[in-house]
Amino acid sequence: MTLAALAALLEARTGQRIAANRAWRIDTALKPIAAERGAGSIDELMAVVRDGSDTALADRIVDALLNQETSFFRDAGAIEAAAEAITAVATGTPRIWCAGCSTGQEPLSLAMALRERDVVHELVATDVSALAISRARSGRYSQFEIQRGLPIRRMLRWFEQDGSDWVAQQELVRRIIWRRSNLVLDPPPAGGFDGIFCRNVLFYLAPDLRPRVLDAIARSLRPGGLLMLGAGETVIGQSSRFAPSKRFRGLYELTDGGGSA
Known part of the structure; x- marks a missing residue:
């Protein structure tokens, strides 16, 4: 019981x-x-x-x-490729939404990849957990967390050691809009995003909720924008509004005109 x-x-x-x-x-x-x-x-x-x-x-x-499993540069090649692709399709300053951002490693990884390309960006990161968002906003990580996926070169460039922890430079953290938001119950951030990351989130949702979440994402993505799901996730059988991108491997594009939420 x-x-x-x-x-x-x-x-x-x-x-x-x-x-x-x-x-x-x-x-x-x-x-x-x-x-x-x-x-x-x-x-x-x-x-x-x-x-x-x-x-x-x-x-x-x-x-x-809640499952808050995450790490820096998880599927590093996919992060780098997505940064390139979103920059290519953006018509101005790239606007990106990281949904289900957990304790912040994914949006910070993306921010590092974009900054190293000298790309000025707008990045919104949301999670259902207030505790996870609070931790992400602090930019503070343990030695164990910092070593998971973060190359030493990037660690030394973008983080400073504080005792046994490592703290992300405020240049990265403050450029990200951190917000508690429930993908199922709350309206998504204001739309018109060039890229949306929703990795390893749909997998944990009840099957009947996945089409609703994907529809909200579709309404938040601008025409020509790109969606990235987790490696084990798919839109097949769950949404007709997305199809695999013909231009960018591993990413999805809208099958219709989309529209801002």
Whole structure:
């Protein structure tokens, strides 16, 4: 019953489902919260949520259950190619939206790739987790996080060491608009984007929600703009508004005129 209640809470708040292969994470994610609250078990913790007396607790539980797996330059070749492609199709300053940005490594990677090409850009990064957005906005990462995918050359150029952490230069962080936003429940950022990254997000959403999210993305992408999904994701069977780009491998283009949201 507790697993069902947790799954229902997560899906209602975020549209995400707890996959069978992620169920093991529940104890790991929630036991520290239970201990902090003096609850003897996760069942006791959920009893507090069910009686509605602590909405902040429900937020913390949802945050803990979200999959925030990310790293710098994840699929590095794809990031570099996307930076080139979006710059090529933009008619002015490239406008880019990173949806489901987690703790910020993806938009920061893209910002580094663009800045190294001397491309002035506008980048909006959103995530359903307020905690993840707060961390992303700080630009602070542990030694473990900084070593995941970030070449030493870029680490030394764009980050400064502060104790055991590394902090991104404000030149990068402040040029990104960080915003908490729910892909399923909230309106997307103002449209007209040249590129939208929505990588490894659709995979976790309930299947019936994916077409709705893709439609919102289509309305936010300007004609000629490009969409990038995760390597294991596709629009096939989920949206007729996108097709694989004939010009840029691994990216999608609108099949219709699109339009701003």
